[in-house]
Amino acid sequence: xxxxxxxxxxSGITKSFPGVRALDGVxxxxxxxxxHCLLGQNGAGKSTLIKVLAxxxxxxxGTISWRGAPVTLRSPIAAMRLGIATIYQELDLVEHLSVAExxxxxxxxxxxxxxxxxxxxKASTAALLKRLGHPxxxxxxxxGELSAAQQQIVSMARALSHExxxxxxDEPSAALDPEEVDNLFRIVGDLTADGVAVVYISHxxxxxxxxxxxxxxxxxxxxxxxxxPAKSTPTREVVALMTGRNVExxxxxxxxxxxxxxxxxxxxxxxxxxxxxxxxxxxxxxxxRPGEIVGLAGLVGSGRSExxxxxxxxxxxxTGQVLVDGRVLRPGSVRAAVRxxxxxxxxxxxxxxxxMLESVTRNVSVSSMSRFARGGWIDRGAELAAARAATRELxxxxxxxxxxxRTLSGGNQQKAVLARWLLRGCRxxxxxxxxxxVDVGARAELYAxxxxxxxxxxAVLLVSSEVPEVLGLADRVLVLREGQVVHTAPARxxxxxxxxxxxxxxxPVASGRSVAGSSAAGSSADRSPxxxxxxxxx
Amino acid sequence: MTQPVSPPxxxxxxxxSTAQPPAWRGVLARADVRTLSLLGVLAALIVVGGITKxxxxxxxxxxxxxxxxxxxxxxxxxxxxxxxxxxxxDLSVGAIVALASVWATTVxxxxxxxxxxxxxxxxxxxxxxxVNGLLIAYGGMVPFIATLAMLASARGLALQITDGxxxxxxxxxxxxxxxxxxxxxxxxxxxxxxxxxxxxxWLILNRTTFGRRTVAVGGNAEAARLAGIDVRxxxxxxxxxxxxxxxxxxFLLIILSGSGQNTNGNLYELDAIAAAIIGGTLLSGxxxxxxxxxxxxxxxxxxTNIFALNNLQSDVQQIAKGAIIxxxxxxxxxxxxxx
Numbered sequence: 001x002x003x004x005x006x007x008x009x010x011s012g013i014t015k016s017f018p019g020v021r022a023l024d025g026v027x028x029x030x031x032x033x034x035x036h037c038l039l040g041q042n043g044a045g046k047s048t049l050i051k052v053l054a055x056x057x058x059x060x061x062g063t064i065s066w067r068g069a070p071v072t073l074r075s076p077i078a079a080m081r082l083g084i085a086t087i088y089q090e091l092d093l094v095e096h097l098s099v100a101e102x103x104x105x106x107x108x109x110x111x112x113x114x115x116x117x118x119x120x121x122k123a124s125t126a127a128l129l130k131r132l133g134h135p136x137x138x139x140x141x142x143x144g145e146l147s148a149a150q151q152q153i154v155s156m157a158r159a160l161s162h163e164x165x166x167x168x169x170d171e172p173s174a175a176l177d178p179e180e181v182d183n184l185f186r187i188v189g190d191l192t193a194d195g196v197a198v199v200y201i202s203h204x205x206x207x208x209x210x211x212x213x214x215x216x217x218x219x220x221x222x223x224x225x226x227x228x229p230a231k232s233t234p235t236r237e238v239v240a241l242m243t244g245r246n247v248e249x250x251x252x253x254x255x256x257x258x259x260x261x262x263x264x265x266x267x268x269x270x271x272x273x274x275x276x277x278x279x280x281x282x283x284x285x286x287x288x289r290p291g292e293i294v295g296l297a298g299l300v301g302s303g304r305s306e307x308x309x310x311x312x313x314x315x316x317x318x319t320g321q322v323l324v325d326g327r328v329l330r331p332g333s334v335r336a337a338v339r340x341x342x343x344x345x346x347x348x349x350x351x352x353x354x355x356m357l358e359s360v361t362r363n364v365s366v367s368s369m370s371r372f373a374r375g376g377w378i379d380r381g382a383e384l385a386a387a388r389a390a391t392r393e394l395x396x397x398x399x400x401x402x403x404x405x406r407t408l409s410g411g412n413q414q415k416a417v418l419a420r421w422l423l424r425g426c427r428x429x430x431x432x433x434x435x436x437x438v439d440v441g442a443r444a445e446l447y448a449x450x451x452x453x454x455x456x457x458x459a460v461l462l463v464s465s466e467v468p469e470v471l472g473l474a475d476r477v478l479v480l481r482e483g484q485v486v487h488t489a490p491a492r493x494x495x496x497x498x499x500x501x502x503x504x505x506x507x508p509v510a511s512g513r514s515v516a517g518s519s520a521a522g523s524s525a526d527r528s529p530x531x532x533x534x535x536x537x538x
Numbered sequence: 539m540t541q542p543v544s545p546p547x548x549x550x551x552x553x554x555s556t557a558q559p560p561a562w563r564g565v566l567a568r569a570d571v572r573t574l575s576l577l578g579v580l581a582a583l584i585v586v587g588g589i590t591k592x593x594x595x596x597x598x599x600x601x602x603x604x605x606x607x608x609x610x611x612x613x614x615x616x617x618x619x620x621x622x623x624x625x626x627x628d629l630s631v632g633a634i635v636a637l638a639s640v641w642a643t644t645v646x647x648x649x650x651x652x653x654x655x656x657x658x659x660x661x662x663x664x665x666x667x668x669v670n671g672l673l674i675a676y677g678g679m680v681p682f683i684a685t686l687a688m689l690a691s692a693r694g695l696a697l698q699i700t701d702g703x704x705x706x707x708x709x710x711x712x713x714x715x716x717x718x719x720x721x722x723x724x725x726x727x728x729x730x731x732x733x734x735x736x737x738x739x740w741l742i743l744n745r746t747t748f749g750r751r752t753v754a755v756g757g758n759a760e761a762a763r764l765a766g767i768d769v770r771x772x773x774x775x776x777x778x779x780x781x782x783x784x785x786x787x788x789f790l791l792i793i794l795s796g797s798g799q800n801t802n803g804n805l806y807e808l809d810a811i812a813a814a815i816i817g818g819t820l821l822s823g824x825x826x827x828x829x830x831x832x833x834x835x836x837x838x839x840x841x842t843n844i845f846a847l848n849n850l851q852s853d854v855q856q857i858a859k860g861a862i863i864x865x866x867x868x869x870x871x872x873x874x875x876x877x
Contacts (some may be wrong), residue, residue, distance in 0.1 A: 312764070314764060334763055
């Protein structure tokens with residue numbers, strides 16, 4: 001379009017971390033004065049990409065051009081000098097410093113090179129805050145005393161206190177009320193009118209429609225679509241790009257007779273009755289029978305992971321109960337859940353499941369240690385043999401459980417977590433995004449493993465943001481939207497479009513969706529009018 | 539060791555799973571670079587000692603003295619290693635040693651003789667560890683703060699008990715163990731205790747569920763919790779263990795000095811933490827070895843001895859210790875990044 005080169009042009013950006021390729025040849029062009037939206041699920045590579053752009057990560061491969069000239073962003077300071085500012089989702093403010101001190105942190109106005117000119121800093125901060133529509137924020141107040149929205153404004157003021165040409169905003173609206181979102185959008189409009197480019201990250205499609213010019217969609221570390229027109233691309237197409245498959249997968253066959261229409265094949269092993277957590281998800285009922293895979297489908301923020309972690313006892317429910325084999329579990333106790341036969345493969349494998357410094361054996365045996373111990377004394381031979389048997393059953397590679405778990409690929413790390421529960425003899429497996437961070441090629445094998453475990457009698461509860469994964473793997477699907485189960489059906493009666501419609505459906509009254517302000521309000525505002533303010537707590 | 543599940547593979551192919559090399563070669567292979575370099579430093583120190591003061595340093599009596607002096611702090615360091623490996627810290631060890639040593643040497647306690655002193659020292663240590671553990675594990679206090687508070691109050695209590703006076707031990711069976719020519723199984727009693735504590739510590743860390751849980755909690759507390767480990771109970775036990783080690787160390791100190799003083803164990807916390815760090819224990823938890831920590835203790839005591847023999851004052855010793863800590867950590871960084 002424009003004859004001059006784009007403000008920013010990233011091409012072929014590749015970045016790997018041990019075990020996973022976070023970015024795989026991503027291209028991104030940003031023009032001066034546009035709002036370029038970056039869309040993608042958790043783990044699609046958005047945050048890695050903006051960290052590369054902010055100079056916080058160095059790409060393994062690829063080039064970055066700034067106003068037509070190639071540049072290397074060696075450090076955050078280098079990016080800042082070019083005029084690239086980033087507002088991270090977790091605001092990087094110092095709570096115990098004042099607003100003005102935060103805004104000027106690292107580039108304080110000084111006299112004689114080192115004496116901070118506090119008054120000048122306050123004056124320029126006040127001017128910035130006024131420009132941002134928040135003149136009421138006192139530059140002298142401590143940042144820790146401000147509301148989340150005000151802190152966001154401070155963060156933005158900090159970005160603007162530099163000479164900026166491009167601002168990256170990582171889910172800036174997540175913590176904001178509707179009026180504040182309106183103010184945010186006004187600021188974005190002012191900035192772009194001045195020729196500043198904005199890279200805007202959000203998974204709220206309405207926002208992107210409202211302020212976006214172009215959209216780039218990331219998935220599995222690749223840009224599956226670049227520079228789509230933000231206002232005219234059909235919503236379904238955008239969501240399908242985010243949640244769909246860019247490669248065809250082979251899902252394992254379901255057993256001919258799905259595990260029990262209601263009465264047959266025995267009682268459910270897992271029963272969840274009216275389980276709810278204030279502010280996270282509304283009462284959920286579900287059952288899983290041995291041999292059955294039940295899937296929870298929903299977008300980010302629909303409460304998927306929270307439900308799973310609450311069932312597992314890692315979060316304490318506000319109401320409701322979890323039963324295994326008809327016996328009620330002590331709420332909020334992981335140990336009770338594990339003892340009853342539950343196992344969780346959490347979403348953040350490295351942070352929540354693995355002991356990265358330890359061997360595969362020790363990672364696998366950690367939940368069943370006492371079985372190899374007499375009086376606390378571990379029989380390491382038996383432990384190793386059992387770990388080897390469990391990892392072989394899942395074809396974990398390399399076939400040597402003594403190697404450190406950190407050297408494994410993402411898919412094999414996931415198998416190590418599954419082997420842990422297999423060894424423990426768990427009966428209900430809770431899988432949270434089982435293929436997150438797993439290379440695309442290794443997923444089919446993982447699917448086959450999960451199906452085989454179910455065929456052997458395990459009950460599986462699966463959470464995934466990838467709709468085809470849920471539909472391909474599960475027997476029954478619960479569709480979640482903003483903390484509520486909106487639909488339940490056998491997987492074979494659903495297709496991707498139907499699920500996407502259910503997942504995206506705006507307020508219960510469908511017409512509400514296009515009214516931007518109200519739908520941007522987020523879950524609480526959406527729900528409360530519908531069921532008379534948060535479902536009754538009992 | 540035979541393994542029933544494996545399908546018949548081509549008998550002995552690449553996985554050397556059940557092959558058992560000779561014990562010595564196994565030990566050498568498993569002794570990592572860090573341990574070997576610590577042994578190298580210790581050997582170098584012995585060479586320095588042997589060159590500068592050939593007669594005095596290499597004398598059996600002197601070497602025995604080095605080991606004996608290292609025993610007290612060594613026992614404390616074993617407990618400290620467990621705590622640090624779990625991601626915690628225990629700043630109160632020196633103060634607990636002081637409190638245990640004075641409580642165990644009051645006139646009233648000494649009436650119960652040898653057993654009374656031993657029992658009291660251990661009980662006071664465990665009691666202090668229990669308080670630390672409860673505050674940290676169930677009270678949600680940061681280990682640094684909780685044990686700092688224990689440091690202050692245990693020292694205060696020790697001063698209150700003694701009123702600043704040295705409490706002389708009058709029990710012969712205790713004093714006899716501190717004689718220069720006292721031996722059990724041909725080993726000085728203090729050194730024997732240190733050796734036993736080290737071996738038990740090594741076994742607990744490497745061969746028991748307790749050790750595994752310690753490593754898991756230190757390596758990734760959230761993962762440990764989600765794997766079904768009772769993280770809080772484990773933390774409680776770890777501070778109990780550290781307290782127990784302090785109680786034992788206090789008893790050793792009573793034997794060594796024939797008395798109990800409220801100034802005992804001064805700055806032990808720093809020496810024990812430094813020894814563990816030199817030995818390769820990660821301050822953030824999850825990694826460390828008993829062998830490394832013990833070598834750290836031996837390196838420190840050997841330096842102290844060599845400097846004393848060469849009439850160098852303690853200020854020079856302190857500077858040298860500081861330099862060694864920095865050097866050890868820098869070397870470990872380098873080896874960690876290459877492996």
